[in-house]
Amino acid sequence: MRYTPHTPAEITAMLEAIGVESVAALVAHVPAELRARAGLTTLPAGLDERAMRTELAELAARNRTDAVAFLGAGAYPHFIPAAVEQLAGRAEFATAYTPYQPEVSQGTLQASFEFQSAIAALLGMEVANAGMYDGATATAEAVLMSQRLKPGRPLVLVARALHPQYREVIATYLEGIANVELVEVPFGTDGATVLPAPDLLARASCLVLGYPNFFGVVEDLTRAADAVHAEDCLLVSATAETLALPLLKTPGAAGVDIAVAEGQSLGLSLAYGGPGLGLFTSRERFVRNLPGRLVGETVDVNGRRGYVLTLATREQHIRRERATSNICTNQGLCAVQVVVYLSLLGRHGLAAVAERNLRGAHLLAERLRGVGSLRFSGPYFNEFVLTLPDARRRWQHALASGIVAGLPLGDAYPDLEDALLVCATELHDEAAMDRLVAALGAEASAPPARAGAR
Amino acid sequence: MRYTPHTPAEITAMLEAIGVESVAALVAHVPAELRARAGLTTLPAGLDERAMRTELAELAARNRTDAVAFLGAGAYPHFIPAAVEQLAGRAEFATAYTPYQPEVSQGTLQASFEFQSAIAALLGMEVANAGMYDGATATAEAVLMSQRLKPGRPLVLVARALHPQYREVIATYLEGIANVELVEVPFGTDGATVLPAPDLLARASCLVLGYPNFFGVVEDLTRAADAVHAEDCLLVSATAETLALPLLKTPGAAGVDIAVAEGQSLGLSLAYGGPGLGLFTSRERFVRNLPGRLVGETVDVNGRRGYVLTLATREQHIRRERATSNICTNQGLCAVQVVVYLSLLGRHGLAAVAERNLRGAHLLAERLRGVGSLRFSGPYFNEFVLTLPDARRRWQHALASGIVAGLPLGDAYPDLEDALLVCATELHDEAAMDRLVAALGAEASAPPARAGAR
Amino acid sequence: MTAPTAVLRAGTLPEPLIFERSTPGRTGATCDPTEVGGPAPADVLPAALRREDGLAGLPEVSELDVVRHFTRLSQWNLSAATTLYPLGSCTMKYNPIVNEAVARMPGFASLHPLVPDAWAQGTLELMARLADFLRAVSGLPGISLQPAAGAHGELTGMKMVRAYHTDRGNPRNRVLIPASAHGTNPASAALCGYSVTEIPANDAGILEVETVKKHLGDDVAAMMITNPNTIGVFERNIQVIAGAIHEAGALLYCDGANMNALMGVAKPGDMGADVLQFNLHKTFSTPHGGGGPGAGPVAVSELLEPYLPTPRLVRDGDGWGWSEDFPKAIGRVRSFHGNVGMLVRAYCYMRTLGAEGLTDVTAMAILNASYIRARLGGVLPLAFETESLHECVFTDRELEKTGVHTLDLAKRLLDYGFFAPTIYFPLVVPGAIMIEPTETESKQTLDEFIAAVTAIVAEARETPDVVKEAPHATFVGRLDETRAARRPVLRWKPPAPAND
Amino acid sequence: MTAPTAVLRAGTLPEPLIFERSTPGRTGATCDPTEVGGPAPADVLPAALRREDGLAGLPEVSELDVVRHFTRLSQWNLSAATTLYPLGSCTMKYNPIVNEAVARMPGFASLHPLVPDAWAQGTLELMARLADFLRAVSGLPGISLQPAAGAHGELTGMKMVRAYHTDRGNPRNRVLIPASAHGTNPASAALCGYSVTEIPANDAGILEVETVKKHLGDDVAAMMITNPNTIGVFERNIQVIAGAIHEAGALLYCDGANMNALMGVAKPGDMGADVLQFNLHKTFSTPHGGGGPGAGPVAVSELLEPYLPTPRLVRDGDGWGWSEDFPKAIGRVRSFHGNVGMLVRAYCYMRTLGAEGLTDVTAMAILNASYIRARLGGVLPLAFETESLHECVFTDRELEKTGVHTLDLAKRLLDYGFFAPTIYFPLVVPGAIMIEPTETESKQTLDEFIAAVTAIVAEARETPDVVKEAPHATFVGRLDETRAARRPVLRWKPPAPAND
Numbered sequence A, B: 001m002r003y004t005p006h007t008p009a010e011i012t013a014m015l016e017a018i019g020v021e022s023v024a025a026l027v028a029h030v031p032a033e034l035r036a037r038a039g040l041t042t043l044p045a046g047l048d049e050r051a052m053r054t055e056l057a058e059l060a061a062r063n064r065t066d067a068v069a070f071l072g073a074g075a076y077p078h079f080i081p082a083a084v085e086q087l088a089g090r091a092e093f094a095t096a097y098t099p100y101q102p103e104v105s106q107g108t109l110q111a112s113f114e115f116q117s118a119i120a121a122l123l124g125m126e127v128a129n130a131g132m133y134d135g136a137t138a139t140a141e142a143v144l145m146s147q148r149l150k151p152g153r154p155l156v157l158v159a160r161a162l163h164p165q166y167r168e169v170i171a172t173y174l175e176g177i178a179n180v181e182l183v184e185v186p187f188g189t190d191g192a193t194v195l196p197a198p199d200l201l202a203r204a205s206c207l208v209l210g211y212p213n214f215f216g217v218v219e220d221l222t223r224a225a226d227a228v229h230a231e232d233c234l235l236v237s238a239t240a241e242t243l244a245l246p247l248l249k250t251p252g253a254a255g256v257d258i259a260v261a262e263g264q265s266l267g268l269s270l271a272y273g274g275p276g277l278g279l280f281t282s283r284e285r286f287v288r289n290l291p292g293r294l295v296g297e298t299v300d301v302n303g304r305r306g307y308v309l310t311l312a313t314r315e316q317h318i319r320r321e322r323a324t325s326n327i328c329t330n331q332g333l334c335a336v337q338v339v340v341y342l343s344l345l346g347r348h349g350l351a352a353v354a355e356r357n358l359r360g361a362h363l364l365a366e367r368l369r370g371v372g373s374l375r376f377s378g379p380y381f382n383e384f385v386l387t388l389p390d391a392r393r394r395w396q397h398a399l400a401s402g403i404v405a406g407l408p409l410g411d412a413y414p415d416l417e418d419a420l421l422v423c424a425t426e427l428h429d430e431a432a433m434d435r436l437v438a439a440l441g442a443e444a445s446a447p448p449a450r451a452g453a454r
Numbered sequence C, D: 001m002t003a004p005t006a007v008l009r010a011g012t013l014p015e016p017l018i019f020e021r022s023t024p025g026r027t028g029a030t031c032d033p034t035e036v037g038g039p040a041p042a043d044v045l046p047a048a049l050r051r052e053d054g055l056a057g058l059p060e061v062s063e064l065d066v067v068r069h070f071t072r073l074s075q076w077n078l079s080a081a082t083t084l085y086p087l088g089s090c091t092m093k094y095n096p097i098v099n100e101a102v103a104r105m106p107g108f109a110s111l112h113p114l115v116p117d118a119w120a121q122g123t124l125e126l127m128a129r130l131a132d133f134l135r136a137v138s139g140l141p142g143i144s145l146q147p148a149a150g151a152h153g154e155l156t157g158m159k160m161v162r163a164y165h166t167d168r169g170n171p172r173n174r175v176l177i178p179a180s181a182h183g184t185n186p187a188s189a190a191l192c193g194y195s196v197t198e199i200p201a202n203d204a205g206i207l208e209v210e211t212v213k214k215h216l217g218d219d220v221a222a223m224m225i226t227n228p229n230t231i232g233v234f235e236r237n238i239q240v241i242a243g244a245i246h247e248a249g250a251l252l253y254c255d256g257a258n259m260n261a262l263m264g265v266a267k268p269g270d271m272g273a274d275v276l277q278f279n280l281h282k283t284f285s286t287p288h289g290g291g292g293p294g295a296g297p298v299a300v301s302e303l304l305e306p307y308l309p310t311p312r313l314v315r316d317g318d319g320w321g322w323s324e325d326f327p328k329a330i331g332r333v334r335s336f337h338g339n340v341g342m343l344v345r346a347y348c349y350m351r352t353l354g355a356e357g358l359t360d361v362t363a364m365a366i367l368n369a370s371y372i373r374a375r376l377g378g379v380l381p382l383a384f385e386t387e388s389l390h391e392c393v394f395t396d397r398e399l400e401k402t403g404v405h406t407l408d409l410a411k412r413l414l415d416y417g418f419f420a421p422t423i424y425f426p427l428v429v430p431g432a433i434m435i436e437p438t439e440t441e442s443k444q445t446l447d448e449f450i451a452a453v454t455a456i457v458a459e460a461r462e463t464p465d466v467v468k469e470a471p472h473a474t475f476v477g478r479l480d481e482t483r484a485a486r487r488p489v490l491r492w493k494p495p496a497p498a499n500d
């Protein structure tokens, strides 16, 4: 068999050592009715490696990854230098598990410690954990952590301009948690969140803002932090496009209490939305309330520096139903990959790539001016909301010429039915932009039709 | 700069330590006229990684690797399991050099020793070296070695059915070597080489046969060895399709003195013909006459087994103009890749893949029977010569439908103008065969036109 | 310069933190930000929103620095690709290299999750087929591929349990969980607002029907059972227990982390399971990645299908599409559609092995564990004598008498070149040593491992200090975990603080 | 079981030969030979031509066995990806990972060499552009990309020299080669039927015009000069020497292995070179692969263009094609068109760096070597005080007095985690220590290396045995090379002989 090594002679020898007649005898104690029905009858026969690759290549070819998509909205196409996957993918990183034996896991542990350090620096926060599933679950965990830190408060305030999927996940996670009400906070004409009134804040454990928010708009976290802290509430920021942070005031500098983010932009491929990586940071004094794994520095018996999993008493395998989270397997290798990316680009490369994004998106917005208009006046990074008459049909029209002209917002925001969320990164050159402008603009003179295909 | 790490401050500090004012001062002693003309003015400006990949992807796309080619003729398309390149490509193998310091090169050295062992076993020969550039140069070196072993002999006999490129390389290598004449030995109607008369053999240092030969035909090496040895001449076999050997009597068992081969079939990609790998094996008593590197077993100061480069007194860095060859850098990583492939398929997998090749090629020959006929009656492995009227034009016609119907033989063998050398490996399934038959056969009923496009 | 033996130990190269390799101004990969037009950041971002620290605290290194750094670090890990990694309950089997190559094909890796469904038919078809495979293995009809790991699948499953009961008027408030369960079980139940009642097993390590019945009541929402349980023993009363649970109006949650023991042997659906999570990174061989990413799809009975997370994959003409049209759904448990890259790998694995291969996986996993159990049975006492399947659990009950504990034995195994078994879990076994060899290990490797454990037990009697002071031959010696927890140092800090 | 410290040394796992892992009947990857119809081998191959040993002596292992085996082995190497590898004359610079990825793209990697030219235009265009780049760097108009390595390029070049002279009626019979030349130079000349006259340099390590003139004559076919020479010194008389050579009707062969020192500094064409080989695996960063594959393109002056190997790449309409139509050509020096996979990598490298980047490469290579030279100048005596470029050569003249030789210093450097410099080459320097750091090394790394050499020289005085018995910290200790040569064991042999 493909991955099972024993020869018949070895199996016989092993059965003899065990003292049974056959492999079947080893499962004879499983109830016979169960065994009788256990055949994997609906599974196909196996394939050798060549045939399997042929089949998978055929499936891959059914996906259209050749075309130009101006899609962000929580998953961002960025260039990944070849060294990133090559290094993170080394077998010793990829096929180890949670470093329960630190003496033979220093590779994973030091890389995780470096990851925590780099993420804390990137977000300007005091501590970072070793990673969560994704940005959305990290945000939900931040809300749960806020609830632990402010246990009496009956409200959780979430910006309507936060990524809709993040809001949905928060809702799923809060369901069944007694006495918490989720309140949505509206946005203004600049696309930024209108800060809630003090009385609302006073009853809330936290306010959650996107940074940049779903519309690409950069919220003023400093103002928000002042307002929120005045009512002893916590400010949570959630960043989906983490590559914006090299240019933006850090959550830490703005006074955010818990800053979470999606790490996909930092060297992880899109892969149809996963695996990504949840980044989770907070103030140092909250550390014993953090969810997820933490790696800490220590020394060995000879005084040599080394790294271990630490503060595990927060975690499920020790604390069980009183743990800060149920998370066990996290996204370890993605964290290694992210720290490789952050190292390779480094301080200066990150700033350069971020600037390239900002320049390109603003150039595109400029070029689209004849086709539509910017819906919001707030500052943005590499993503913006374009309103144009008959948006849905025009979007369909562009699609027919192989261009995804951003994300139509009408499904998630019925009040933005005429709007597209458009993203341009360093992968979008001017030629691609011209194609988008042409595809959306081609119809600009045609009479707008009602009821475009959805 | 992309791969040079120094910051301006570091450069200043280093110049200070050196005691010069500028980097330019370090080359001031190079004649000024040379420096003045040294600018790389015709080179383009550099590109960042993203732009470079875009350009190279565009170039790669200009190659047609999607279509079906029934091409062998010295380079064979075979399936390479993913583990092969992954393991051989590990940075520690790929970025080391010739293991001059064996204590920190045991990875390369043990793998090379295993390579030598596996190649010797595969060819049934007593010793193998660590590899040559390719099958053609290995063949030329085998001829030179024969000349060293039989110094008086004025002739080198080379089968006309040996790969034409191998013959050309022998000719190039022999040019300027005093008093040696190259004599071509014809083939018979079975496609096998007609053994030269004893008086010719008696004046020759060696007879070189392809195994299988260029027409895919399996020569009878045992008979050849008997005839050759009767005249104290040496028999050299040269195998281009080494994946045939799991099914064929080994050169060693047949009595061959020096057996060389091309290793590309054993896990190396086609890469437009290189890098491949020359395999070089011989009788043990010739070992001090071998060209190329040899790895041998030894022990360290603690009696622990280890491996080193050995018998280096044959080589250019010690023996200089009296070395057995001028080879220095060989194809080390290809040898590692080949031994990974041989290990992964192993005794049984190799036999299975070889059998799959033989079956497929014979099936194809069968299906082509209506379209043309086999030119030669000798046994073959995965390649055969098909004759058909108006071969060149039919081949062009197939090409237009995206099929390379083998290699037209007329250029190399004017007497085989009506013949195609057709190869089918495990990568050619029955659907591909049907396409070939259809493409070549479509015209079978049409009246043959004269003077097809070449 | 430091004495070299401290610098370099037998070929293992030292390496500082990446930050300690930094030089101000040095950079690896970069790009020209002005290669397109467009305004500078300062022209469009108000000063109050701009970053001011110049990214201090991030590395400033060359590409070669990065390559050397992470290549060296990688060599400090033991891993399944380098040695036996017999972590019980974790199923550290061989992770086929080809699956990595497939997952990295641009057709899969570069697909944006929000492209129109018509542009993603390859991935959607793969997901649909994978769901079918998981149906076949679990015997349950409803599948969601969304959860990111086992615990996330548990959370998803228990959210569905809650939704089911809520739908029937009362979410109930208790969940029964065996004492031997993995910590994620109670933690997941608690995250869903349930309190946990711990259920003891009998002396044979098996759940008794009567014990379960005693704790059942109309306040019980579900029981979470791992089968085979964490001592590797098949819960042979599972069907009767399932009946009792259902009779009480509760649901049976099966923790599917141990599916490696069940393919071709028994299906959770047949046992009476209502909901189950898979750990694709265990049973279906996606690499563990030093702690993830994994994938934790859930399978449910018809009863729970309406509650599956949205969006759900539905037929759309000849192809597939996403639908939110399930009013009773618990909603999303994460962004987008799951750890799709891992789903691709798991699909490759299942497709390669097929029905016969997967059945063989289980048979050989059980054979290997049984062989270790038989051969080590005389060396260490088993936690339970009951027949076990894919893993076996020993205790340090006897070993202790030499002063050597489970932890010491684990550390000493590292000297022999093996990763250690899972230790001190399950909690019900004092000094547990939980060994899961998996089916991909050869007899030779098992024999070497058995010889190592045997040698260490002998050492414990003869030279116990050698064991208690282990490991001796690893890159670092035993690490001080207490110090790490007492004075947590959780990050490197730039010499000059970055943000104030 | 063996004592663990011998088994596992600081994280480095032991591993037997792959053959010693075999079990009869075990197999890794395989395929179903009957998936197509067609006859069995025995039906079509006569018995006398069939293999009879069942491939005895080849491995019988599982895929996991193979993965663990080669992963472990790889960790026993030091390499440029893990540490400074300052092998003089070998230019062990950083090998960019992205170039590996490009070379493995199916469009390049899966192209058969005999497809019609129209189907290979991407590769042909790349080869044509690479040839242009090499023209720009060398200042010579004719290029062949066929040779597989430096020595193969030398052979090719000298064959052209011979063809040139033969064409003029007399191949001549001597080649002048400096005593400091690499061994491949005389070996290549000899392979072309030439005898070699060794030319000494002056006390400054430089060739004198008069010395060369003394040896020139109408029997001299060529002189082979490495510039900068193997002590890293630029042959400042090169133009005058070239004139003298040409005056004698001979040709100037330039060994281009040291082009890393010349980009933006001087072009061989301007020096008077008629023919030169490049070592792409040195100057242009294709990975050395533990000894190859490399690539050794040749560049020639107009005089030699007619003799370039065939086939040659020629314009064909808008594209490129192969032509054999060069009657004076020396013919082929290998099959197909060269180590094309390596040409792809070299192209990527040159395209990435461009004119400015390649000029910087040379400048920084010289800076790094000069820095080492300056800093170690007080620690070890230089072989020559003459200004040098990209490498520097020391001697063990002083060190010897402590009983420590170059070999010992080299072995001791391994303990400090560095590969050793090239030693005992060039032969003209007693106990040569030839250091080429390359431009990709950081100042930190150079400082660490300088500190290590300094520490070892101090050890040689204080505790010479520590140095003489080195290495101490490597996976194996100093190996017995004499034994290996005296009783050669060149292969593992199956217990039962395979072929008789």
Ligand SMILES: Cc1ncc(COP(=O)(O)O)c(C=O)c1O
Binding pocket: A327, A328, A329, C089, C090, C149, C150, C151, C152, C182, C184, C185, C226, C230, C255, C257, C258, C279, C294, C296
């Ligand atoms: C029995 C059992 N259940 C659940 C889990 C949790 O799975 P995950 O780590 O994927 O979240 C584990 C993982 O270790 C386990 O062993």
Ligand SMILES: Cc1ncc(COP(=O)(O)O)c(C=O)c1O
Binding pocket: B327, B328, B329, D089, D090, D149, D150, D151, D152, D182, D184, D185, D226, D230, D255, D257, D258, D279, D294, D296
């Ligand atoms: C100066 C010099 N010339 C020629 C060569 C031979 O090149 P290759 O090893 O590529 O055959 C070398 C290689 O070490 C060299 O250093």
